[in-house]
Amino acid sequence: MEAASIAAPARRPLDPVVQFLQQYGLIILLAAMPLYYGIHDLAADGSLTRLGNNLVAGVSSGAIWALIALGYTLVYGIIELINFAHGEIFMIGSFTAFELWSITFGLTPESAVAAIVGGLLVTLILTMITTGVLNVMIERVAYRPLRNAPKLAPLITAVGFSFILQNVGLLWQGSSQRSIPDLIDSGAAFLTIGGVEIERKDVLAVAVTVPLVLLLTTFIARSRLGKAMRATAQDPEAARLMGINVNTTISLTFLLGGLLAGAAGLIYALYQTNLWYFQGFQAGLIAFTAAVMGGIGNLRGAVLGGFIIGIISELATNRIGNDWVPVVVFSYLILIMVFRPRGLIGEETREAG
Amino acid sequence: MTVEAPPRGPTPQSGVGGVVESWRRLRRMRYFGLIAGALTIGLAALIPVTAFGSTSKELDVAIYAVTYVMFALGLNIVVGFAGLLDLGYVAFYATGAYTVGWFASDHFSAVNGGQAVNFGAETFLTQGIHLNFLLIVLIAMVISAIAGAIIGFPTLRLRGDYIAIVTLAFGEIATVLARNGADIKIGEYALTGGPTAIAPIDQLKLPFLTAFDSATDIRPYYLVGLGMAVIMLLVSFALRESRLGRAWIAIREDEVAAASMGVPTVRTKLLSYATGAAMGGAAGAFLGFYVPAIGANQFQFFFSILILSMVILGGLGSIWGVVAGAISLAVIDRYLLRETLKPVPEKLGLDFSTTEIQFGVYGFLLVIMMVLRPEGLFPERRRKVEMTQGEGTDETVFEASA
Secondary structure (H helix, E strand, O other), X not given: OHHHHHHOOOOOOOHHHHHHHHHHHHHXXXXXXXXXXXXXXXXXXXXXXXHHHHHHHHHHXXXXXXXXXXXXXXXXXHHOOOOOOHHHHHHHHHHHHHHHHHHHOOOOOOOOHHHHHHHHHHHHHHHHHHHHHHHHHHHHHHHHHHOOOOOHXXXXXXXXXXXXXXXXXXHHHOOOOEEOOOOOOOOOEEEEEOOEEEXXXXXXXXXXXXXXXXXXXXXXXXXXXXXXXXXXXXXXXXXXXXXXXXXXXXXXXXXXXXXXXHHHHHXXXXXHOEEOOOHHHXXXXXXXXXXXXXXXXXXXXXXXXXXXXXXXHHHHHHHHOHHHHHHHHHHHHHHHHHHOOOOOOOOOHHHHO | OOOXXXXXXXXXXXXXXXHHHHHHHHHHOOOHHHHHHHHHHHHHHHHHHXXXXXXXXXXXXXXXXXXXXXXXXXXXXXXXXXXXOOOOOHHHHHHHHHHHHHHEEOOOOOHHXXXXXXXXXXXXXXXXXXXXXXXHHHHHHHHHHHHHHHHHHHHOOOOHHHHHHHHHHHHHHHHHHHHHHHHOEEOOEEOOOOOOOEOOOOOOOOOOOOOOOOOOOOHHHHHHHHHHHHHHHHHHHHHHHOHHHHHHHHHHHOHHHHHHOOOOHHHHHHHHXXXXXXXXXXXXXXXHHHOOOEOHHHOOHHHHHHHHHHHHHHOOOOHHHHHHHHHHHHHHHHHHXXXXXXXXXXXXXXXXXXXHHHHHHHHHHHHHHHHHOOOOOOOOHHHHHHHHHOOOOOOOOOOOOO
């Protein structure tokens, strides 16, 4: 007996527990909140309608987080940098979208439906281009010169740029939260299934996000440039030797991230119907949590993480109170970092780029 | 004097012959550092006290400057010495300041049957807990150090940029707790006042002296702050030369190599978080006494970045550089942006106030410094070599796998 236990010193009594926690701890942690509130609802009202509403709202706001998280994950996958300024790109996207539709196109909630739909489509495209180009420019100015510097350096310029953009937002739209006209009557019910109401904004968020994500994954999986991105993510040096222009590829990655952030910005402005220069900071952290949860560098992980974080934060908003959402989300972030830094499906990190 | 025998970098190419050369000769003199340091500190004590009015704006700026020096020296231990990017430093300002809020005001109004618990504070106070300033600084340091170790713990296995995010998340949690603290009850007392500040805070009182009256004279506050800053400066120098300090620097340069040379990385990193946090807590306690009201709005992410900018401006790890960075940003933040440059935007026909562009100014500063002069204005020689020659090691040092 004793000899056997000496022969295998790695086996300690708590080992199976630790192993189990490392394997499933995160999943248990994630399932805990919906389960708890589900049981709570069943006991209190005898139905799951409230939880269902939370889930719907969670999935649709999660779509926004997923779009932002994709930007983090793309950039991280390729140059292993947390692009702190990404949340601010999203914020600038929101502001641009609002300016475009309200001032350039003069859309109001009273405009004709066709005008609103058409105007928003054009706005979406213009916003995406703006934020995409902005992201590329930031990479050019702030990250490219520091490609060979210690890791700390580009991280600090990223924080710096995040502050610069926040200040741009502050000067642009003022320092307090500003509510904007509800262009699409976002709270109106689109569809009701078993008491669970699916609102227009939910449809909007999912309808914009899903095609974009599909386009992005197809682009990365199928196109030549996508292949170059994957190669650069795996090994920049080898990619360069194979004739891939690494700098262009990195710029392209930032462009894609910026495009998605712009789309997220537009959805957010329509969805929340308010603007704030600080929205990007919060959103950036939430989306980063989503990216880490899915396994940073992994596209599918980022989308999955976005939806999960959306549900968690929606549950927190609805049940605990809006003020506490950051605490809940960041506690999850820290717990993930401790128990499973590679995320839910993070094994394929380097390859998924 | 211990000499670290730093690896010599490329010799600086300077064309400014004579002056530079004589400065170099001066620098090589024995006790140069000691004499220069004593002179600087003496002047720092004399000039503001004699030249500025007893409640003047300039003296106020000077008080903020010494406070920022304390904060920056604390952060420098974590970021500069140990190389762990901490973006949640505001948490320790909060722990320090709230220690003051709890133990130097009427916050716990009903303890001791409504009678004041008084320990070395002024005697006329009738309710709440009132402790002496020094005692509060000690408590603040202990609480902050514990908080620092707790924050540091989850980051131990992580790589550099993950550390930044986790500390940032902790900083945000701290600010949210401060903001919502009015809803958290411990017994019958709220944890914090939320956006409503905990006030009034007692006047700063040292043992055997009468309390200082900040309404009529803030010079004693300046001297106390300067004294604390000098102590932290000396502690910083001592730590850098100590076994622990060298272990921090070793970890910063190459964690794997440090570990294989027998540096206990976990303990060393945790100690750096705790030490940096304790200094931040002491500074926060001092600022809490000076402000003197503790409200949640004082604790924002911006503060972490402000302090980080000081450390980076001066030069990561360079103690005098950090001091210079803290003083210059204090002047920019508290004086130039708020007073001197205030009329400029209007004159240019622009519609914003200079305090609104703080974020941008510091963001710009961070970017410019990193792109043009990553080693800071007054770099430590050793660090300069690291920053300019790059480290080939960062690739695989902190793998975040489970």
